[in-house]
Amino acid sequence: MKVLIVDDHDLIRKGIRLLLEGFPDVEVVGEASNGCDAITLALKHHPDVILLDLSMPTGLDGFTTAKTIMDELEDVKIIVLTMHDEEIYVQKAIRYNIHGYLLKNSQTNDLYEALQAVYGGKRFYRTHIPDEHLEKMFAEKEPKSPLTNREREIVRLTFLGYTNNQIANKLKISPKTVENHKTNIMQKLGIKEKHELIQYALKNHIADLV
Incomplete structure (x- = not known):
């Protein structure tokens, strides 16, 4: 599983890379500190999964970055890795067809579980929003467009x-x-x-x- 890490904080990127290098079936193919570099690296390496921060103060935000990448690479899976646990962010992630949503204070095994889930074609959202409400948010999302x-x-x-x-x-x-x-x-x-x-x-x- 090829993974790209996108976060504007160098220490966070290095920490995530260190965690991922402990998994034998995960290969980190690159790191990016902003949305523009993330798009460039994604097009170069064609990662299977991208771990993407939402709040990047310079350039593109996480949602715009995710949309741009998914427009070009339809098979890529994106997991938002963020501190934002507010419902408005989760709703926007659902609307943008983001595959996974994970908080930065999650456990290591949650990160690995999220990677395995989205890589296998499933969605993985783990927030403080109750599961019942989260399922309702997914159910209320507009039907999948017939358009590419x-x-x-x-x-x-x-x-x-x-x-x-x-x-x-x-x-x-x-x-x-x-x-x-x-x-x-x-x-x-x-x-x-x-x-x-x-x-x-x-x-x-x-x-x-x-």
């Missing part, structure tokens, strides 16, 4: 008013590819007009994923 991460990004940029050429430049693809994506999106959603696409973006909170 790339298609959702194109919908979001369309909602924000980007032209096909601007979307192509931003995503480093051709305008023709953007047109093809939009055609597929319309077919998947069973819609024909642009205003219906805008309504879909609003209803499914795609416009919020910035």
